[in-house]
């Protein structure tokens with residue numbers, strides 16, 4: 001049987017490492033930092049755990065995602081197209097940092113791109 005994207009990316013630990021790399025890039029970005037300003041460390045840790053579960057589940061891993069859907073969880077944040085472009089720039093930088101191969105990279109970018117319509121609202 002063909003290997004899942006989850007397996008090809010290296011499983012839970014690899015996806016966790018990706019989230020650990022990506023989130024500080026987002027929260028320290030001058031445009032995006034406002035979304036993480038004044039949030040407590042434990043809330044941020046919880047959000048990271050949910051992101052890891054979401055990505056593992058979406059990539060075909062044996063992980064249950066206990067969070068809310070993308071539309072509901074981002075509704076009212078006013079995430080704009082410019083925010084989205086900045087977000088994707090960091091996703092690409094993280095994928096570069098882990099030297100994710102082209103096939104897996106395009107699958108990850110396509111999956112994330114598919115959530116845009118639920119997340120960008122302004």
Ligand code: HEM
Pocket residue numbers: 032035036043047050051054066067068069073074079083084087112115119
């Ligand atoms: C510019 C783009 C984005 C921004 C600024 C952003 C920001 C945030 C923030 C601030 C939260 C915490 C919400 C809360 O605690 O109530 C959150 C939750 C979350 N985000 Fe995003 N996000 C973005 C894009 C994405 C994308 C592309 C994905 C997935 C591919 C994603 C996955 C999640 C998940 C899984 C949660 C947790 C949902 C839950 O609390 O149930 N986000 N996001």
